[in-house]
Amino acid sequence: MSVFLGFEGLGVQRSRAQNVGKGAGLPVRHWMLLALVCLGVAKSDLVWAQETSASDPFEKANRASFKFSMGLDHVILAPIAHGYMAVTPHGVRDHVSAVVYNLGEPNTVINLVLQGKPKRAMRSTTRFIVNSTVGVLGLFDVAAKMNLPRRDADFGQTFGVWGAKPGAYLYVPLMGPLNVRDGVGRALDIVTDPVSLYVGGLDTDFGKARTGVTIVDLRAATDPAFQALKDASDPYVTTRSAYTQYREASVREAAGEAEVLPDFDAPPPEAPPPAPKP
Amino acid sequence: MTGKTMQSTFSTRRPTRRGANAALLAFFGAAAMAVPALAQSARDPGAEAFVQTKAERVIAVLADKKQSEAQKKQVFRQAVDELADVPKITNFVLGKYARTITPDQRARFTPVFRAYAENVYQSRIDDYRGEQLKVTGSVVRKPGDVIVNTTISGGQITQPLPVSWRVLGNGQTWKVVDVQFKGIWLAITQQQDFVSTIDNAGGNIDVLINQLQKGGSGSSGRR
Numbered sequence: 001m002s003v004f005l006g007f008e009g010l011g012v013q014r015s016r017a018q019n020v021g022k023g024a025g026l027p028v029r030h031w032m033l034l035a036l037v038c039l040g041v042a043k044s045d046l047v048w049a050q051e052t053s054a055s056d057p058f059e060k061a062n063r064a065s066f067k068f069s070m071g072l073d074h075v076i077l078a079p080i081a082h083g084y085m086a087v088t089p090h091g092v093r094d095h096v097s098a099v100v101y102n103l104g105e106p107n108t109v110i111n112l113v114l115q116g117k118p119k120r121a122m123r124s125t126t127r128f129i130v131n132s133t134v135g136v137l138g139l140f141d142v143a144a145k146m147n148l149p150r151r152d153a154d155f156g157q158t159f160g161v162w163g164a165k166p167g168a169y170l171y172v173p174l175m176g177p178l179n180v181r182d183g184v185g186r187a188l189d190i191v192t193d194p195v196s197l198y199v200g201g202l203d204t205d206f207g208k209a210r211t212g213v214t215i216v217d218l219r220a221a222t223d224p225a226f227q228a229l230k231d232a233s234d235p236y237v238t239t240r241s242a243y244t245q246y247r248e249a250s251v252r253e254a255a256g257e258a259e260v261l262p263d264f265d266a267p268p269p270e271a272p273p274p275a276p277k278p
Numbered sequence: 279m280t281g282k283t284m285q286s287t288f289s290t291r292r293p294t295r296r297g298a299n300a301a302l303l304a305f306f307g308a309a310a311m312a313v314p315a316l317a318q319s320a321r322d323p324g325a326e327a328f329v330q331t332k333a334e335r336v337i338a339v340l341a342d343k344k345q346s347e348a349q350k351k352q353v354f355r356q357a358v359d360e361l362a363d364v365p366k367i368t369n370f371v372l373g374k375y376a377r378t379i380t381p382d383q384r385a386r387f388t389p390v391f392r393a394y395a396e397n398v399y400q401s402r403i404d405d406y407r408g409e410q411l412k413v414t415g416s417v418v419r420k421p422g423d424v425i426v427n428t429t430i431s432g433g434q435i436t437q438p439l440p441v442s443w444r445v446l447g448n449g450q451t452w453k454v455v456d457v458q459f460k461g462i463w464l465a466i467t468q469q470q471d472f473v474s475t476i477d478n479a480g481g482n483i484d485v486l487i488n489q490l491q492k493g494g495s496g497s498s499g500r501r
Contacts, residue, residue, distance in 0.1 A: 053470075094436050224402075231398045233489055237474035241467045249461025261419065262466065264363075264370050264446060264455045 054169040054179065054244040062171040066236045069173045073219075078226070081219035093220060095139045100217050101150070102131050102138025103210060106194035111153035115161050115254055123148050153254065155192075156185030160251030169240055177243035321416045325424040325445045328452040332361040333428065333443060334411040340400065341409045341433060354400055363446065363453035364392065367465055370455070373473040375483055383483050387490075394490045399464075409433045414440075422447055425458075 056062060085093070105128040112121035127143040127150075135142040144150070159181050160166070167180030178186065190196070200206040225242070232238035252259060336357045339350060358364070368391050369376050379387065409432030416426045424445050429438035442458040456465040472486055479485035 090434060091436070228398075228402065231394075231401070231493075233471045233475040233486060234478070238467060238471045241470040242462045245463060245466065246461045253461075259425075261444065261456075261463075262370075264366050 054240050055167065056169040056240065058168060058170065062169065062240075063236050065171045065173055066239065069171065069176070070235075072173065073226070077215070077219050081216055081223060084216050085220050085223065093217070096213065097217050097221060098131075098135075098141050099138040100210075100214050102128065102135070103195050104193075105131075107189055107192070108151060108153045110192065110194070111155060111158045112151065114158045115153065120151050124151055124153075152250065154185055155188040156182035156247065157250050157254050159185055160247075161255045166244070166247065169244070171236075171239075177239055179244075179247070182247060320418050322418050322424045322426075324449060325426050325447065325452050326413045326416050328445060328447075329426040329428060329443045329454070330411065330413045332357070333454070336361055337403065337408055337411055337430065340404050351396075351400070355396060358396065358399075361454050363455050366446075366453070366455055367395075368392070370465055371468045371472050372483075373469045375473065375476050375481075378481075379483055383487065387483065387487050390487055390490045394493075395468075408435050408439065411441075412438075422449065424452075 088096075105124055109121050109124045109128070112118075112124055127148045130143040130146065130148070131138045131141060134140075141150075156179075164181050166182070170178045170180065170183060172178055172183070175183075175186070195210075196202075196207060202208060202211060229235040229238060249259075336354065339345075339353045339357050342350065345353065365388075368388055371391065372379060372387070408430035410430070412429050412431070414427045414429055416424050418424050424447075426443045426445055428441050428443065430441055431438040439459075443454050444456040444458070444463075445452045445454050447453060456463045458464070475486045475489065476483055
């Protein structure tokens with residue numbers, strides 16, 4: 001599948017939906033919007049529904065991929081992560097996470113520059129220098145105590161700040177939940193990562209060790225989320241919903257946009273699907 | 279939209295009507311968008327004080343090592359009633375099916391969801407074992423609709439954990455309707471989870487009720 005499908009493909013899908021049943025005036029969707037506004041249905045609810053509902057045209061394949069990944073996690077990653085969590089105290093794991101985070105800081109700097117935030121980029125640069133030296137290769141977050149807090153940024157977020165829509169939701173084995181925008185972003189995060197380029201990528205022992213530690217650290221850090229999925233009624237949709245909200249919040253925060261939230265006093269205006277056949 | 283499609287769409291309209299439609303849409307659109315933009319500014323000390331007191335109590339109940347699990351459960355239930363608008367949340371998580379649920383189904387869903395939510399959220403909050411809650415600010419979305427931002431720290435939490443609370447009220451009384459952690463609103467996620475389950479059952483709400491009674495997604499439920 002083309003990686004650009006999300007940027008171009010989704011736009012086409014939405015436009016086609018707008019054109020269905022168009023009459024002499026506005027497309028039907030616009031008339032419906034006007035009618036709902038006039039009827040007192042909050043526009044924010046419609047916007048909210050669009051923002052929080054992921055476009056999932058490949059749901060069938062994604063569900064199969066999700067099921068496969070959960071099985072893989074159950075037999076490989078979860079036992080490794082649980083073993084790691086059992087033999088290392090919480091504090092040690094925090095220091096390992098700090099090292100992993102520190103190695104990603106140069107990539108954060110690149111993206112803060114691309115997002116037009118030079119001051120934040122300077123602070124993150126300072127964080128990297130301080131934590132890599134005084135903080136012993138990132139083991140200790142000394143910079144945070146110097147009023148230089150963490151600022152996350154990646155290419156997926158940068159594309160979002162530039163106005164790219166998330167595109168289709170994808171669940172990729174071993175990579176987890178994604179959308180097309182974040183998939184392209186993640187590929188760029190990997191190929192432009194300054195630490196990989198200048199210290200060593202996957203073809204070096206350092207790169208292999210870094211990748212292994214990052215995977216175990218990430219799996220351990222997200223273990224509460226994996227536990228929470230066991231309580232979900234539909235774990236696939238819960239994952240999709242949480243991922244979509246998480247990434248949209250990340251973009252919104254970087255872009256400084258206000259959040260649109262649903263009305264708690266009225267259920268969504270869509271009609272339910274037909275009742276099951278007896 | 280392709281250029282051709284767009285062109286053909288507009289070429290069928292009369293210019294005067296198109297202008298009127300655009301103006302109408304622009305007016306309603308601008309008016310609807312302007313409300314949240316103007317409203318999301320000031321803080322609300324009343325909502326902040328409510329969250330500081332009531333949410334901290336919920337956390338304190340779970341952090342209390344002196345009480346037995348049964349005692350904790352009972353006090354937790356009382357604390358949740360004081361903090362959250364349980365009926366409103368119960369209705370919200372049903373999404374579009376809140377319009378079509380029968381009185382009998384609602385009577386069965388309400389206690390089942392309550393028990394499910396208590397178990398889930400008690401486990402979730404317990405996972406982090408935070409001890410202190412500190413309000414860091416709030417944003418008034420519109421009168422009576424406030425997001426209160428807090429951090430939870432202490433216990434097993436090494437770095438203060440940002441948690442936001444959406445509170446609705448009339449200025450005198452407040453109730454929490456949703457909680458956000460790492461950008462994820464719990465009630466919104468719950469709604470999408472439940473609605474998908476009912477959708478996949480062809481609109482049969484009983485399937486969700488039965489599933490919640492069994493515990494989450496079935497065999498993997500940890501309760």
